[in-house]
Amino acid sequence: MKKKIIHTIKILSINIIVPLLFFSCGGGSDEGESLEIPNPEAAVLIFPENNTECNEGQIINDNQSSVVFKWSVAANTDIYEVNLRNLNTSAVSKVNATANETPITIDRGTPYAWFVVSKASGTQVTEKSVEFRFYNEGPGVSNYAPFPAEAISPIQGAIVDVADSITLEWTTSDIDNDINEYEILFGTDAENLVSQGTTNATNKSNISIVPDTIYYWQILTTDIYGNTSNSDIFQFRVKAI
CATH class of the missing domain: 2.60.40.10 (Immunoglobulins)
Known part of the structure; x- marks a missing residue:
């Protein structure tokens, strides 16, 4: 009789444990669901202004100056990528910033085009601003060539x-x-x-x-x-x- 009682108790213990393990696994199935990342919005360019001469900035030498580029804060954006193109040489440079402004060293007496790409962590979607053109002031320049068509x-x-x-x-x-x-x-x-x-x-x-x-x-x-x-x-x- 003792053996039969012990055997019955073991069976009951198994029947009790199995349901507990089942509910434990099922309860964690929703924890891995990811939240939707909102898409970044386009920035609005502020400075240098479009189709103007940039006469602000810190002169480094006769050939270069440091200009602070500025744009509006864009919603849902973690990184701003400033794209700058020298219109004389077509050379392109890119500068990343976490704030809505950054200093960039550029050539003096030179025309440029620039725009900003808004980026967010967790998504590959980006948003591009409009493009501005400007001349960076040079030493002794009294008349500027037209912007390229x-x-x-x-x-x-x-x-x-x-x-x-x-x-x-x-x-x-x-x-x-x-x-x-x-x-x-x-x-x-x-x-x-x-x-x-x-x-x-x-x-x-x-x-x-x-x-x-x-x-x-x-x-x-x-x-x-x-x-x-x-x-x-x-x-x-x-x-x-």
């Missing part, structure tokens, strides 16, 4: 419908507001573009094209003092018939 139509990398001709359109700006003319370079070889003449307008019509061809174009901007700037080389493709 930007393509409006066709936009960079566009695919256009079949046609016999096309109208090129661009935009640009100049601190001194003294642009004199634009020269249009065009062709199928980016290294050997052909001049299509000059104009005072910001467009050029009736440029001949053929189907299934890639074209390149560039705008040379000149002010009344002879200062010039070269745009990037833009590209578009005409659809095949």
